Amino acid sequence: MDQHIEDVVSGRAPRFLELNEIARELAISHKHLTDTIQMEKAHHPCHFYDAKIIDKARQLLTESRQSIAGVAMTLTYDPSNFSKFFKKWTGITPGDFRSAHQKKNSR
Numbered sequence: 001m002d003q004h005i006e007d008v009v010s011g012r013a014p015r016f017l018e019l020n021e022i023a024r025e026l027a028i029s030h031k032h033l034t035d036t037i038q039m040e041k042a043h044h045p046c047h048f049y050d051a052k053i054i055d056k057a058r059q060l061l062t063e064s065r066q067s068i069a070g071v072a073m074t075l076t077y078d079p080s081n082f083s084k085f086f087k088k089w090t091g092i093t094p095g096d097f098r099s100a101h102q103k104k105n106s107r
Contacts, residue, residue, distance in 0.1 A: 001049065005056050008076060015076050016053070019045055054089045057082075061098045068094045 007013035023033040037045045072082030
């Protein structure tokens with residue numbers, strides 16, 4: 001999963017795979033993948049996929065000078081949807097996250 005996210009960010013992959021495509025790559029059914037992960041980890045597989053994307057977004061927001069819209073597009077999101085997605089996961093907007101990180105590092 002980490003390599004796939006890096007492939008999307010670098011442009012080697014045009015978009016994030018859907019869950020059914022991941023299951024196919026693993027040679028298992030979508031249902032089996034979902035049921036197994038939910039049973040073992042108590043979360044839907046999308047939870048872990050989204051968490052990895054948020055980790056990458058945080059990294060891009062703190063380590064690059066790319067605009068927030070640019071970060072969103074790098075991660076194949078529409079900028080307004082990205083902001084909602086980011087805030088849902090972190091509780092703050094990407095801009096607030098970047099500002100807080102910059103203030104913390106300027107001390």
